[in-house]
Amino acid sequence: MILFNETGLAPSLLKAVEQLGFVSPTPIQEKTLPLILNERTDIVALAQTGTGKTAAFGLPILHQIEPNSKNVQALVLCPTRELCLQITNDLNNYTKFSQGIQIVPVYGGASINDQIRLLDRNPQIIVATPGRAVDLINRKKLKLGSIxxxxxxxxxxxxxxxFKDDLDAILSGTPSTKQTLLFSATMPSEIARIASKYMKNPIEVSVGKANQGAENVSHEYFLVHAKDRYEALKRIADVNPKIYGIVFCRTRAETKDVADKLIGDGYSADALHGDLSQEMRDIVMNRFRNRHLxxxxxxxVAARGLDVNDLTHVINYNLPDDPEVYIHRSGRTGRAGKKGISISILHLKERGKLKDIERMLNKKIEQxxxxxxxDICEKQLFNLVDKVEKVEVNTQHIDDYLQVIYKKLEWLDREELIKHFVSVxxxxxxxxxENAPDLNVDTSKASSSKGSKSRFGNTTWDDEPRSRRGGRGMSEGSGKRGGRIQFARMFMNIGKSDRMDKRTIINMVNQTLPGKSVEIGEIEVLRNFSFFEIDNRYEQDLQRGFRQIQFKGKQIGLEVAKPK
Structure with missing residues (x-):
């Protein structure tokens, strides 16, 4: 492995690199630096985000920039505003001890007139998002004839x-003598098309294999019923007290819903989605970068451009349809030589998607x-003990109170004191x-109830309709009045606000009284409670059975109500 001071970079750049704490190039830097410094060949570089790509292209380009030229010499295109600003910041850090090099970021969502004024100062390097670059080219403010x-x-x-059309428009307007450097985590067909059309015999360099995930990331999944996703997410957070991660959802609405639930349950969380203003987006992203979340x-889409190196976890609340999106997600953790974990919360119907992802990763994702x-209580207990052991004691500030505290606690011996303290x-x-249900789906019994018992839990109702699970099910209102059937009217303390519905009540009765042809009469699901009619011969059996059931974590109360 070479050192940076052996690469031939200018002393001013080496001084900046040293101040930033870099000693040896990363693998992608070691492969690309000599090619950009010493040759004019085009390069296709396959590497995950967080592998040091900005320095890989930035340092050798900065080494060759002519500070006295008034022409744009380098154009860096990237997908998002955040990444545009991040690259600009990195390049400015590298030029801290260089003279006369100007770097200007241009991107959408900001004043184009302000950006035009910056371009009028004749910067040598432009970092741009494709849409804004095309706009400035059309206004004849961004001139690429000399890059x-x-x-x-x-x-x-x-x-x-x-951005395919924008990229085509930009690439077609650049000189054929330029050196094109393409960096990508995956190699879809469109990337190959761009390389074939706009690049001259490019050299392909890679860290790992094309379309494969980062080596430092372990991949695992949990299999639960769809309704238990959020509970599974909470357990992931609770069993990892030091978690610092991103939870990926499919839609804006789901993102808001999950974040609101986490915040309401006391977690340090927030949401990032397309409905946020740019100002609020910046606030949320900065809080996350600074680990205040x-x-x-x-x-x-909302997470694009968020560049954070220390993520411990990436959690797929839903699997993406495209396996390449999974690779991008998981590549956000396990950076800079650190280990990371990519966790997916699956339900039964998503297992097919998992196979496609495993094929692209070329590795098995472990259930x-x-x-x-x-598990959670044990992990949290030792985390608490760890914090107590490592807490910094400020004797000066607590000295005045210690005598009173000693007096108050003198009746406790050492062991009792520790027990009391930890129990807080x-x-x-x-x-x-204490009564946490087992959320795991038993794939060998996928068509039966998952209401199993364990030391830490009672039966929990799975509200997925029985008709999807192969059970017999009973149609709403199948119980008929008249004849010899006498109905008992039952009151239940669960209603619409708990997401109860008529079909779920029918399925709960069928599951609680298996093998019995139970007639069900009228069902009313109100806001906070429900009424339903059942053959009165089964009312006591049903009450006994419902005592063992929880619905979405809430104990069900069932009693006989007065007739209408």
Missing amino acids: SWLVLDEADEMLSMG QILVATD KPVPSGK EFNRFLASY
Whole structure:
């Protein structure tokens, strides 16, 4: 492995690199630096985000920039405003000890007139999003006739965001003598088309294999019923007290819903989605970058451009339809030599998608059991002990209170004191998970109820309609009045606000009284409770059975009501 001071870079750049703490180039930097410094060949570089791509193209280009020229010499295209600003910031850090090099970012969502004024100062390097670049080219404010380098960073992302026509327009208007540097995490057919059409015999360099995930990331999944996704997500957060991760959702509405639930349940979380203003988006992203948030819930589009190196987890609340999107998601963790975990919360119908992702990753994604209440309580207990052990004691500030505290606690011996202290925090988790159900789907019994018992839980009702699970089901209103059937009217403490419906009540009765042909009469589901009629011969059996059932974590109360 070479050192940066052996690469031939200018002393001013080496000084900046040293101040930033870089000693040796990353693998992608080691492969591309000599090619850009010493040759004029085009390059297709396949590497995940977070592998040091900006320095890989930025340092050798900066080494060759002519500070006295008034022409744009390098154009860097990237998919998002955030990445545009990040690249600009990195390049400015590299030129801290260089004289006369100007770098200007241009992107949508900001004043184009302000950006034109910056372009009028004759910068040597432009970092741009494709849409804004095309706009400025059409206004004849961005002139590319003299560029020596064109960089396409996260090219696959730009194509997936719909910038194909913009890229074609920009590339076709650049000189044939330029050096084109294309960086991508995956190699879809459109990238190959661009390379074939606009690049001259490009050299392909890669870290890992095309379309494969980062080596430092482990991949695992939990299999639950669709309605248990959120509960599974909470358990992932609780069993990882130091989690710093992104939860990917499919839609804006789901993103808001999941984030609101997490915040309401006391987690350090927020949402990032397309409905946010640019100002609010910046606030949320900065809070997350500065680790004032532990969990960011986001859509794929909203998270583009968010560049964070220390993520411990990426969680797929839903699997994406495109396996390449999964690779991009998982590539956000496991950066800079650190380990990361990509977790997917699946339901039964998503297992087919998993096979496609495994084929592209060329590795098996391991199924793990959803953490139990016991697992979580144990992890949280030792995390608490860890925090107590490592807490910094400020003797000066607490000295005045210690005598009173000693007096107050003198009746406790050492062991009892430790138990009391630990229980202050630990009891919260014991209470939360004392009756926690097993959320794992037993694939060998996928058509039966998942209401199993464990040391840490009672039966929990699976509200997925029985008709989808192969059970017999009973139609609404199939119980008929008259004849010899006498109906008992039942009151239940669960209603619409708990997401109860008529079909679920029918399925619950069928599952609680298996093998019995139970007639059900009129059903009313109101806001906070429900009434339904049942053959009165089964009212006591049903009450006994319902005592063992929870619905979405709430204990069901069932009693006989007065007739209408």
